[in-house]
Amino acid sequence: MSILITGGAGYIGSHTVRYFTEKNEDIVVVDNLQNGHKDSVQIDHFYNIDIRDKDALQEVFINHNIEGVIHFAANSLVGESMSKPYDYYENNVYGMMCLLDVMKENNVKKIVFSSTAAVYGEPKQIPIMEINETNPTNPYGETKLAMEKMMKWFEQGYGTQYVSLRYFNAAGAHESGMIGEDHEPETHLMPLILQVALGVREQIAIFGSDYPTIDGTCVRDYIHVMDLAAAHYLALEYLRKENKSDVFNLGNGNGYSVKQVIDTARKVTNHPIPSVLKDRRSGDPAVLIASSEKAKTLLGWNPQHHSLEKMIADAWNWHQGNPEGYTK
Numbered sequence: 001m002s003i004l005i006t007g008g009a010g011y012i013g014s015h016t017v018r019y020f021t022e023k024n025e026d027i028v029v030v031d032n033l034q035n036g037h038k039d040s041v042q043i044d045h046f047y048n049i050d051i052r053d054k055d056a057l058q059e060v061f062i063n064h065n066i067e068g069v070i071h072f073a074a075n076s077l078v079g080e081s082m083s084k085p086y087d088y089y090e091n092n093v094y095g096m097m098c099l100l101d102v103m104k105e106n107n108v109k110k111i112v113f114s115s116t117a118a119v120y121g122e123p124k125q126i127p128i129m130e131i132n133e134t135n136p137t138n139p140y141g142e143t144k145l146a147m148e149k150m151m152k153w154f155e156q157g158y159g160t161q162y163v164s165l166r167y168f169n170a171a172g173a174h175e176s177g178m179i180g181e182d183h184e185p186e187t188h189l190m191p192l193i194l195q196v197a198l199g200v201r202e203q204i205a206i207f208g209s210d211y212p213t214i215d216g217t218c219v220r221d222y223i224h225v226m227d228l229a230a231a232h233y234l235a236l237e238y239l240r241k242e243n244k245s246d247v248f249n250l251g252n253g254n255g256y257s258v259k260q261v262i263d264t265a266r267k268v269t270n271h272p273i274p275s276v277l278k279d280r281r282s283g284d285p286a287v288l289i290a291s292s293e294k295a296k297t298l299l300g301w302n303p304q305h306h307s308l309e310k311m312i313a314d315a316w317n318w319h320q321g322n323p324e325g326y327t328k
């Protein structure tokens with residue numbers, strides 16, 4: 001049987017495809033290439049279709065014997081979601097409705113879902129635990145929470161079981177340097193910093209320097225993309241063995257400020273990486289740090305690449321080899 005990975009040509013999706021292939025899983029990828037890159041997935045069964053096109057999606061389920069779905073396909077930028085909420089509801093929430101409906105029609109009962117720390121909003125306690133209140137401060141987090149709730153009710157109604165993985169800040173790249181992070185336009189901190197080191201940009205803007213943190217800049221919990229990929233595999237194994245749904249945070253439990261990330265990148269790249277202080281970006285909580293004890297205990301997740309240096313070094317390896325990103 002095959003595993004369908006939606007959004008498998010995106011950043012986390014492509015690393016997960018790679019990880020699952022290394023585990024000898026038979027993979028089918030569906031991606032509309034709105035943000036993904038065909039070159040990031042080297043597999044036989046790739047479909048350039050949109051999950052909102054139910055007929056096309058149904059064809060994929062007919063052509064392949066799908067055991068379960070790893071669902072990445074979504075819009076995922078906090079800032080963009082504030083100015084284009086309709087797009088987020090349409091692609092994320094309606095897309096999920098289409099996918100779950102086609103799964104239901106084909107009697108596919110397992111889904112691993114790409115969720116986010118943004119479902120929590122401004123946390124009341126650090127580290128954040130899965131039982132803490134969810135109160136998103138932007139449409140991105142709101143739509144991901146709506147998608148989680150949709151899965152909960154589909155489980156009640158149709159028996160579709162899910163594992164929802166709430167990631168904190170994905171970073172790094174596959175150690176081979178063959179795949180990495182490339183968004184157009186780029187808005188994420190780490191690739192932007194490395195583009196400065198490459199000479200593609202002149203400086204990095206620091207969004208907000210008056211937060212109640214060690215140096216006034218936002219603190220985030222960075223997690224290596226291959227550790228995230230491994231968690232998706234363990235989540236699928238959990239559904240296979242345990243036959244029950246659950247929600248897990250995925251982070252390292254260590255917080256790094258924007259300034260600390262820039263300083264570490266200066267060391268790794270040996271480049272001065274000029275920075276400039278700017279106003280806060282709307283929708284950004286001051287501190288996001290995960291408790292991932294639940295994933296460690298129940299999934300047996302054991303992140304391998306803890307250090308920020310390692311994440312930046314792997315990302316740097318990819319960026320140096322691909323200064324323009326994937327071939328456009």
Ligand code: UDP
Pocket residue numbers: 078169187188189190192204205206207208218219220258281284
């Ligand atoms: N950030 C920044 N300058 C940038 C991009 C991001 O200071 O050019 C900050 C942002 O405000 C946040 C952190 O870096 O505090 C991580 O942002 P990113 O967009 O990478 O991930 P997010 O936390 O939104 O998922």
